[in-house]
Amino acid sequence: MNVEPSVRVEDKLYYNRYLVDAGHTHVRVRAHKTPSPQLLTLLKACPARCYELNDNGQVEVTVDGCIECGTCRVIAEPTGDIEWSHPRGGYGVLFKFG
Numbered sequence: 343m344n345v346e347p348s349v350r351v352e353d354k355l356y357y358n359r360y361l362v363d364a365g366h367t368h369v370r371v372r373a374h375k376t377p378s379p380q381l382l383t384l385l386k387a388c389p390a391r392c393y394e395l396n397d398n399g400q401v402e403v404t405v406d407g408c409i410e411c412g413t414c415r416v417i418a419e420p421t422g423d424i425e426w427s428h429p430r431g432g433y434g435v436l437f438k439f440g
Contacts (some may be wrong), residue, residue, distance in 0.1 A: 357437075357438045358407075358409065358435055358436065358437055358438060359435075359436040359438060360406055360407055360408070360434065360435055360436065361432065361433045361434065361436065362405070362406050362433070363429055363430055363433035363434070366429075366430055366433070367403075367405050368405060368408070368410075368426065368427050368428060368429045368430075368433075368434070369392070369403050369405050369408065369414060369424060369425070369426050370403070370424060370425040370426075371393075371400075371401055371402060371403050371423065371424055372422065372423055372424065372425065374400060374401070374423070375400070376399070377395075377399070377400060377401045378418075378421060378423050380417050380418040380421045380423050381393070381401040381418060381423050381424075382401070383417050383418075384401065384413075384414055384417055384418055385401065387413050387414075387417060388413055388414060389409065389411060389413065390407050390408055390409045390411075391407075392404055392405060392406075392407060392408050392414075393414070403424070408434070408435065409435050409437075410428075410429070410434055410435050414426065
């Protein structure tokens with residue numbers, strides 16, 4: 343039996359490149375005092391780990407490294423917790439499978 347070596351998601355994400363569109367973020371977390379359950383889910387559900395809690399206990403997003411997988415759209419966009427749009431042409435993730 344031939345067993346393929348295992349590869350961690352983080353190792354594969356390393357090969358991707360990102361062209362950040364400074365000043366034109368394509369994902370925004372709406373202002374909130376207490377994060378909704380959907381926002382808290384994004385802390386663990388986002389494969390690129392773009393969401394984190396700030397010092398005030400609010401969820402923030404850093405789009406540098408976003409792989410545009412749509413997880414946050416499914417979880418938080420329908421509730422109005424985030425605003426999501428496609429990156430402008432030429433910006434965003436550049437997939438490179440090394």
